[in-house]
Amino acid sequence: MIDIPSTVRARLKETAGASGSGHVDPNLLTAFAEQTLLAGERTFVMTHLSQCRDCRDVLALAVPIHQTELQAVGALAARSRPWWNLAAVRWSAVAATAAVVVAAVLMRTPQPQLPLAQMQAPSQVQQNVSTNKTELPGAANTLAESRPSAPAPIRAKQKRTISRDSTAEGLARADSQKTFARRDLDMMTAYRQDERAGQAREQDEKLAAALNTDVVVVGAENEAAKKMQAPGITSRAEAGGNEVQARTEPTKPTLGWTESVTPGIAWSVSQGRLLRSMDAGATWEPLPVDSRATLRTYWAFDTDIWAGGDNEALYRSSNAGETWTQVHPVLADGTILRGDITKLEFDDAQHGAVITSKGERWETKDGGASWKQR
Amino acid sequence: MSGGSQVAPGALLVGLEKLVGELFERSAGAKFGLTIEEFTVFLGEVSAKTLSAEASQQDVRELLGTLRVEDLALARACAAGNESAWEHFLTRFREKLYDSARAITHEESQARDLADSIYADLYGMTTREGERPSKLTSYTGRGSLEGWLRTVLAQEFVNRYRGQRRLVSLEEQEEESHQFVVAAPAAEPVAHVDERLEGAVDEALANVSPEDRMLLAAYYLDGRTLAEIGRMMGFHEATASRRLDKLAKTLRKAVREGLVKRGMSRRQADEAMEADVRDLQVNVRKRLSQER
Numbered sequence: 001m002i003d004i005p006s007t008v009r010a011r012l013k014e015t016a017g018a019s020g021s022g023h024v025d026p027n028l029l030t031a032f033a034e035q036t037l038l039a040g041e042r043t044f045v046m047t048h049l050s051q052c053r054d055c056r057d058v059l060a061l062a063v064p065i066h067q068t069e070l071q072a073v074g075a076l077a078a079r080s081r082p083w084w085n086l087a088a089v090r091w092s093a094v095a096a097t098a099a100v101v102v103a104a105v106l107m108r109t110p111q112p113q114l115p116l117a118q119m120q121a122p123s124q125v126q127q128n129v130s131t132n133k134t135e136l137p138g139a140a141n142t143l144a145e146s147r148p149s150a151p152a153p154i155r156a157k158q159k160r161t162i163s164r165d166s167t168a169e170g171l172a173r174a175d176s177q178k179t180f181a182r183r184d185l186d187m188m189t190a191y192r193q194d195e196r197a198g199q200a201r202e203q204d205e206k207l208a209a210a211l212n213t214d215v216v217v218v219g220a221e222n223e224a225a226k227k228m229q230a231p232g233i234t235s236r237a238e239a240g241g242n243e244v245q246a247r248t249e250p251t252k253p254t255l256g257w258t259e260s261v262t263p264g265i266a267w268s269v270s271q272g273r274l275l276r277s278m279d280a281g282a283t284w285e286p287l288p289v290d291s292r293a294t295l296r297t298y299w300a301f302d303t304d305i306w307a308g309g310d311n312e313a314l315y316r317s318s319n320a321g322e323t324w325t326q327v328h329p330v331l332a333d334g335t336i337l338r339g340d341i342t343k344l345e346f347d348d349a350q351h352g353a354v355i356t357s358k359g360e361r362w363e364t365k366d367g368g369a370s371w372k373q374r
Numbered sequence: 375m376s377g378g379s380q381v382a383p384g385a386l387l388v389g390l391e392k393l394v395g396e397l398f399e400r401s402a403g404a405k406f407g408l409t410i411e412e413f414t415v416f417l418g419e420v421s422a423k424t425l426s427a428e429a430s431q432q433d434v435r436e437l438l439g440t441l442r443v444e445d446l447a448l449a450r451a452c453a454a455g456n457e458s459a460w461e462h463f464l465t466r467f468r469e470k471l472y473d474s475a476r477a478i479t480h481e482e483s484q485a486r487d488l489a490d491s492i493y494a495d496l497y498g499m500t501t502r503e504g505e506r507p508s509k510l511t512s513y514t515g516r517g518s519l520e521g522w523l524r525t526v527l528a529q530e531f532v533n534r535y536r537g538q539r540r541l542v543s544l545e546e547q548e549e550e551s552h553q554f555v556v557a558a559p560a561a562e563p564v565a566h567v568d569e570r571l572e573g574a575v576d577e578a579l580a581n582v583s584p585e586d587r588m589l590l591a592a593y594y595l596d597g598r599t600l601a602e603i604g605r606m607m608g609f610h611e612a613t614a615s616r617r618l619d620k621l622a623k624t625l626r627k628a629v630r631e632g633l634v635k636r637g638m639s640r641r642q643a644d645e646a647m648e649a650d651v652r653d654l655q656v657n658v659r660k661r662l663s664q665e666r
Contacts (some may be wrong), residue, residue, distance in 0.1 A: 005626060006647070027512070027515075027516040033525070038437065050591050060596075301465065
């Protein structure tokens with residue numbers, strides 16, 4: 001990164017000041033962190049923060065890692081870029097052109113065959129996957145795992161897989177899924193505006209190295225990528241001409257966990273999975289809520305659990321996670337909740353609210369049977 | 375942006391009785407023994423603290439719309455000593471409070487100590503003249519109660535840590551002054567900064583927005599990582615990186631142009647930017663202390 005002149009740094013230090021005579025009220029600081037300040041207040045708070053080291057330290061400590069990642073994702077989704085944003089238009093055009101070219105090439109090029117040992121029938125794929133307790137969505141070949149929201153040391157052990165399917169179908173699927181990793185990739189791509197589309201793969205590899213993960217490129221046209229082994233991938237198989245990978249399940253929380261009112265039962269969420277412990281946190285098991293869902297947040301009280309995550313994923317259990325019901329929030333006028341669910345706030349199993357990445361708040365008073373948007 | 379002139383707490387809510395009623399219902403304060411009159415007083419206090427007497431009804435509506443009324447009702451019911459509210463509060467926040475303390479201190483016993491000290495303040499353990507002042511009365515519902523608790527924890531931690539650091543600095547200063555008593559200390563060089571340089575830098579920094587100044591301070595003064603800065607400011611670390619790069623380029627360009635405008639050549643301007651004479655003072659002091 002380009003550095004600022006040392007004279008500027010020195011002057012900044014002189015004028016920034018250490019702890020001033022007053023500090024920002026915790027209510028305002030919290031509202032700043034949660035982005036609920038009124039317009040004029042934000043400028044005031046920002047000005048103070050630019051001058052007060054103590055308040056910056058408080059803010060840095062007060063914003064939790066997990067929530068702020070969700071916040072950043074939510075804020076990014078909520079900040080609708082104008083459709084005429086030049087960078088977005090440019091990259092959309094590049095992606096569309098690439099998709100057309102690749103589709104044309106694919107129609108002419110025969111599908112390469114993997115060695116027999118690696119080929120399995122789709123039904124076998126499903127079976128293999130289920131033994132790993134992972135059920136993959138049909139012939140989907142684009143898996144983008146959530147980035148575990150964990151302190152720095154954890155990153156070395158938990159790798160994130162970025163999938164890049166450059167077929168037209170894969171691009172469309174990745175966009176529609178709105179996965180966290182894809183958004184990361186999009187942002188990084190937009191940041192390097194001088195990269196040409198032809199260098200996209202090299203770009204992914206650099207990104208993967210920087211993020212301490214492996215790139216798994218899925219797509220019939222890329223033989224070299226198929227040979228790449230990605231840690232965390234426990235099986236490879238071919239189904240319907242596309243590669244399918246199973247991901248490892250988390251075996252313990254990377255964040256904190258919540259103890260239920262019922263002694264011994266505890267809950268957490270890690271790598272998109274809801275974890276349950278029946279022995280007060282000694283051991284953990286990922287629950288099969290819905291294999292397609294990437295869960296980010298939960299609320300638990302006694303045997304009542306609500307779990308929410310990407311792409312409107314919302315589930316409820318009233319028997320400590322033994323069985324689950326998917327909940328689809330719909331307003332009286334037929335409006336369906338869209339977006340990632342980033343937070344759950346419940347008073348009890350019946351009364352609560354769901355907060356989305358778009359900043360929407362949907363409330364229920366009857367356990368999810370009916371909803372109102374605040 | 376607190377109210378400039380004193381505002382009677384209920385004055386801003388005149389004409390908004392229906393909205394207040396809806397908010398009270400949403401807050402479920404009644405189950406904790408709160409009355410709508412008490413709730414109206416809370417909302418009035420928050421409005422008066424935030425808005426000026428000249429605020430329009432629309433401004434008040436906007437403010438009330440951002441409030442976490444459920445959390446506000448719970449907090450105030452706890453502050454009033456409602457046992458049911460406390461049970462609810464403990465169920466929801468007890469573990470989160472300790473988790474947050476652990477995340478802040480990274481050490482179990484310190485976390486316990488920190489969380490317990492906050493608990494005492496929240497519960498209002500100190501009784502004065504029959505009252506039980508609880509810190510929860512200062513919660514205004516501007517952000518979530520959970521977030522407010524984390525902020526309060528963080529503030530307490532920073533205050534304790536700063537206090538300890540000041541004590542340590544005092545000890546270090548005493549040691550240094552003792553060392554310098556032995557031999558006559560060399561006269562400290564006085565740094566004279568070129569007025570043109572100071573003017574150009576001040577001019578460049580004056581055009582930086584408060585948000586960008588905070589970005590600069592957090593990165594260049596506090597040494598925070600891009601990820602931390604992104605968390606603090608609500609955007610992705612890639613955005614933080616991009617903005618800092620752009621800021622650095624803009625500042626360099628602005629300072630260079632300012633110096634050229636003040637009579638320096640471009641080469642002189644580049645040299646002046648990189649060698650800050652204030653740094654020399656630090657180096658000399660370091661060398662002096664090492665020689666002892």
